[in-house]
Amino acid sequence: MKNPLYIPVVAIVGVGLIGGSFALALKEAGVVGRILGFDLDPHNLAQALQLGIIDAACHGPEELSEADLIFLATPVLAMPAALTAISPYLKAGAILTDGGSVKGAVIAALEPLLPPTLRYVPGHPISGTERSGATAAFSSLYRGKRCILTPTKRSDPQAIALVTALWQAAGSEVMLMDAEKHDRILAAISHLPHMVAYALVNAVGAYDRYEENILLYSAGGFRDFTRIASSDPTMWRDIALTNREALLEMIERFESDLSGLKEAIRRGDAAMLHDYFLRSKLNRDAIL
Amino acid sequence: MKNPLYIPVVAIVGVGLIGGSFALALKEAGVVGRILGFDLDPHNLAQALQLGIIDAACHGPEELSEADLIFLATPVLAMPAALTAISPYLKAGAILTDGGSVKGAVIAALEPLLPPTLRYVPGHPISGTERSGATAAFSSLYRGKRCILTPTKRSDPQAIALVTALWQAAGSEVMLMDAEKHDRILAAISHLPHMVAYALVNAVGAYDRYEENILLYSAGGFRDFTRIASSDPTMWRDIALTNREALLEMIERFESDLSGLKEAIRRGDAAMLHDYFLRSKLNRDAIL
Numbered sequence: 001m002k003n004p005l006y007i008p009v010v011a012i013v014g015v016g017l018i019g020g021s022f023a024l025a026l027k028e029a030g031v032v033g034r035i036l037g038f039d040l041d042p043h044n045l046a047q048a049l050q051l052g053i054i055d056a057a058c059h060g061p062e063e064l065s066e067a068d069l070i071f072l073a074t075p076v077l078a079m080p081a082a083l084t085a086i087s088p089y090l091k092a093g094a095i096l097t098d099g100g101s102v103k104g105a106v107i108a109a110l111e112p113l114l115p116p117t118l119r120y121v122p123g124h125p126i127s128g129t130e131r132s133g134a135t136a137a138f139s140s141l142y143r144g145k146r147c148i149l150t151p152t153k154r155s156d157p158q159a160i161a162l163v164t165a166l167w168q169a170a171g172s173e174v175m176l177m178d179a180e181k182h183d184r185i186l187a188a189i190s191h192l193p194h195m196v197a198y199a200l201v202n203a204v205g206a207y208d209r210y211e212e213n214i215l216l217y218s219a220g221g222f223r224d225f226t227r228i229a230s231s232d233p234t235m236w237r238d239i240a241l242t243n244r245e246a247l248l249e250m251i252e253r254f255e256s257d258l259s260g261l262k263e264a265i266r267r268g269d270a271a272m273l274h275d276y277f278l279r280s281k282l283n284r285d286a287i288l
Numbered sequence: 289m290k291n292p293l294y295i296p297v298v299a300i301v302g303v304g305l306i307g308g309s310f311a312l313a314l315k316e317a318g319v320v321g322r323i324l325g326f327d328l329d330p331h332n333l334a335q336a337l338q339l340g341i342i343d344a345a346c347h348g349p350e351e352l353s354e355a356d357l358i359f360l361a362t363p364v365l366a367m368p369a370a371l372t373a374i375s376p377y378l379k380a381g382a383i384l385t386d387g388g389s390v391k392g393a394v395i396a397a398l399e400p401l402l403p404p405t406l407r408y409v410p411g412h413p414i415s416g417t418e419r420s421g422a423t424a425a426f427s428s429l430y431r432g433k434r435c436i437l438t439p440t441k442r443s444d445p446q447a448i449a450l451v452t453a454l455w456q457a458a459g460s461e462v463m464l465m466d467a468e469k470h471d472r473i474l475a476a477i478s479h480l481p482h483m484v485a486y487a488l489v490n491a492v493g494a495y496d497r498y499e500e501n502i503l504l505y506s507a508g509g510f511r512d513f514t515r516i517a518s519s520d521p522t523m524w525r526d527i528a529l530t531n532r533e534a535l536l537e538m539i540e541r542f543e544s545d546l547s548g549l550k551e552a553i554r555r556g557d558a559a560m561l562h563d564y565f566l567r568s569k570l571n572r573d574a575i576l
Contacts, residue, residue, distance in 0.1 A: 126505060146505060188492050189506040193513045195553075198568040199546040200484055204476050205571035207541060215575045217414060217434060218477040222575075225481050228513055229572040233565035240553045240561050251550050253495060255543070258487040262539050265483075265528045273528050277521035280486040283493035284517040287503045287510075 005165045008033040011058070011067035013082050015039045015048040016232075017128060018099045019073030020137025023053050025170035028139045036067060038086070039134075040078075048134035061086040069162070072098035077238040080109045092117035095159045099125055101186060101235070103150045103179035105242035111152065119159040123149045124182065125172060126190070130230040143171030150179040187246035191239055192254055195247070197229040198236070293453050296321040299346070299355035301370050303327045303336040304520075305416060306387045307361030308425025311341050313458035316427045324355060326374070327422075328366075336422035349374040357454070360386035365526040368397045380405035383447045387413055389474060389523070391438045391467035393530035399440065407447040411437045412470065413460060414478070420520040431459030438467040475534035479527055480542055483535070485517040486524070 010026060012019040015037040026032040037054030038061070039045040049057045058064055064086050074082050079098060090096075096118050100106040107122050114120055127145035129136065147167040151160050164174045204222075208214040215222075240247060264272040298314060300307040303325040314320040325342030326349070327333040337345045346352055352374050362370050367386060378384075384406050388394040395410050402408055415433035417424065435455040439448050452462045492510075496502040503510075528535060552560045 148505075185502050185505050188495050188502055189510045192492070193488060193510055195549060196484055196488055196546070197513060198565055199549050200481060200542060201568045201572045202564065203538070203542040203545040204480070205568070206545070207476050207538070208571075214473050214476055215571075217436075217473050218575060222477045222481055224512060225485060225516055226572050229568045231565075231569070233562050233569055236565045237558055237561040241556055241558060244553055244556070248550065248554060250491070250495070251546070251553070254488060254491040255546065255550075257491040257494070258484070258539070258543065261483060261487050262536065262543075265532055265539075266536060268529055268532070270525055270529060273525040274521050276490065277486055277519075277524045280489040280493070280517045281519070281521055283496075283503075284489045284514050287506060 005031045005169060006033070007031060007068050007162075007166070009036065009066045009068050010034075011036040011038060011064045011070045012054060013038045013064075013070060013072050013086065014074035014078070015045060015054060015134050015137075016073060017132050017136040017141070018125065019071060020048055020053045020134045021139065021141035022071055022073065022099070022125075022170060024137055024139035025142055026166065029169040031166065031169045036064060038064060040074075044134050048137075051134060051137075053134055053137055062089045065089045065091055067091070067094055069095045069097070069166070072096065072100075075232075075235045075238040076100040076102050076106050076242050079106060080113060083110055083113050087113065087115050087118060090115070090118055093119070095119045095121065095162060097121045097123050097163045099123060101190070101239050102243040103182045107150070107152055107179055111154070119156040121149060121151055121155050121159050121163040122179065123147060123163060123167070124186070125167065126186075127172075128231075130227050132232040132235070140171065142167065145172050147172040147174050148182050149174060149176050150182050151176060152179075183243050184246045187243055187250045191243055191247045192250040194228055194231065194236060195240070195251060196254065197226050201226045201229040293319045293450075293457060294321070295319060295356050295450075295454070297324065297354045297356050298322075299324040299326060299352045299358045300342060301326045301352075301358060301360050301374065302362035302366070303333060303342060303422050303425075304361060305420050305424040305429070306413065307359060308336055308341045308422045309427065309429035310359055310361065310387070310413075310458060312425055312427035313430055314454065317457040319454065319457045324352060326352060328362075332422050336425075339422060339425075341422055341425055350377045353377045353379055355379070355382055357383045357385070357450070360384065360388075363520075363523045363526040364388040364390050364394050364530050367394060368401060371398055371401050375401065375403050375406060378403070378406055381407070383407045383409065383450060385409045385411050385451045387411060389478070389527050390531040391470045395438070395440055395467055399442070407444040409437055409439055409443050409447050409451040410467065411435060411451060411455070412474070413455065414474075415460075416519075418515050418518040420523070428459065430455065433460050435460040435462050436470050437462060437464050438470050439464060440467075471531050472534045475531055475538045479531055479535045480538040482516050482519060482524060483528070483539060484542065485514050489514045489517040
């Protein structure tokens with residue numbers, strides 16, 4: 001007996017950590033018949049097939065014509081080209097969704113490219129690890145996490161309901177919001193921390209070259225704190241380019257906060273320092 | 289049969305995460321007879337006794353007169369007052385060591401206060417968690433970690449050897465270096481990351497108040513990345529005040545790096561962004 005939620009054919013375009021984990025989660029939930037994979041990197045695609053993440057590797061966009069649902073999980077700046085390549089072959093009524101970490105720019109780029117018969121539900125699962133590629137995928141990546149959908153005026157209600165149900169089947173809590181709010185929130189809680197971690201590792205790394213093997217002394221704290229600086233450079237280049245305004249605003253808020261802290265250190269302001277660290281601890285402990 | 293390394297009486301002054309874990313590690317290694325505890329906070333001291341971290345709670349400095357080795361593990365700015373309080377009662381030939389995260393300022397403050405018969409070996413175990421107090425202590429905190437000793441001209445070679453052996457018994461690898469180098473290295477790999485994490489949480493927290501519950505959306509990445517911002521505010525106030533010059537230098541290096549990244553985002557420099565994130569990933573992966 002089939003699960004009442006059942007999609008005969010799902011296509012994953014970009015079978016990396018995000019796309020591959022979605023495939024594995026849907027398989028585990030028993031809500032999909034067959035999973036097709038499509039990827040610019042033939043080696044990654046072969047690995048996805050070998051690992052059982054996908055059931056068939058497509059070697060051209062025409063092989064996606066059976067897909068009922070297409071999950072676009074490439075770096076965000078690769079999405080328009082991917083959509084342009086596959087859209088002529090997609091069947092009428094198919095549903096396109098994506099996993100891009102930025103929503104405003106992705107919607108603005110993809111909507112003009114959509115054939116009228118393709119239904120589009122923009123999305124973003126808020127989870128990931130610092131690893132990338134098909135070999136990094138695992139079925140429980142989305143379990144207990146949030147997935148944000150940012151439907152547009154032209155998103156079909158049935159399509160929204162189906163994509164919602166799929167993410168729920170993958171174990172996520174689904175929230176709907178508008179793309180602009182999504183992008184501001186993600187700039188604060190994800191994009192800014194990544195920029196800070198990248199800058200921290202590079203600043204300490206540069207000092208390291210001056211000092212000799214300084215990173216050898218680092219305890220678990222530094223390693224944990226900078227874990228996210230190992231994330232995929234192409235993915236983050238694209239996020240930095242496409243969520244530019246919200247990210248620049250958050251970087252400047254952070255710079256201003258750090259500058260105030262630096263001045264308190266410079267003038268030896270013990271009371272302000274204690275208050276600052278305590279406020280941060282209370283903020284942080286509240287989200288444990 | 290006793291371990292060849294054996295200290296009849298050890299006193300822990302400041303029985304928190306650092307002092308308490310040292311006590312537990314020495315007990316587990318079987319290298320100590322009796323452990324005395326002394327703490328400004330009577331509730332914390334009672335907890336340490338109840339948890340079996342210490343064998344006796346001292347209620348006045350005169351009760352430390354039996355100690356062969358004293359481990360000073362208070363926040364660094366509390367160390368001079370603690371030493372002044374206990375030094376009249378310590379027996380001749382006793383060894384004092386400390387666990388302060390800053391060494392130059394601690395040595396400068398403590399050495400003038402040392403009675404001629406007290407031998408002092410400055411130290412810093414490079415490990416910790418974001419928790420604090422006796423209840424946070426555990427015996428394996430120092431296992432597989434580094435401990436840096438920064439002996440001064442007046443540190444006695446036998447005392448250095450004994451303190452080294454104790455940290456080795458606690459599971460740490462011991463390194464000797466001069467205090468100024470220690471302070472520059474720790475400013476880079478520990479003190480700067482803590483300042484950055486504190487500033488990040490406060491910047492996002494302030495934005496949160498504007499935006500409503502933004503932190504609710506944060507995935508594991510933000511929580512992991514900001515874990516160290518839950519560390520003890522008094523400890524970090526003291527570190528920021530006492531390692532000021534090295535820390536300000538590192539904050540400025542970091543600000544300069546982040547500013548370069550921000551400008552690359554502002555002008556949409558895709559090549560530089562990819563190169564920057566890749567360099568950071570390679571730096572980070574090298575210390576995994």
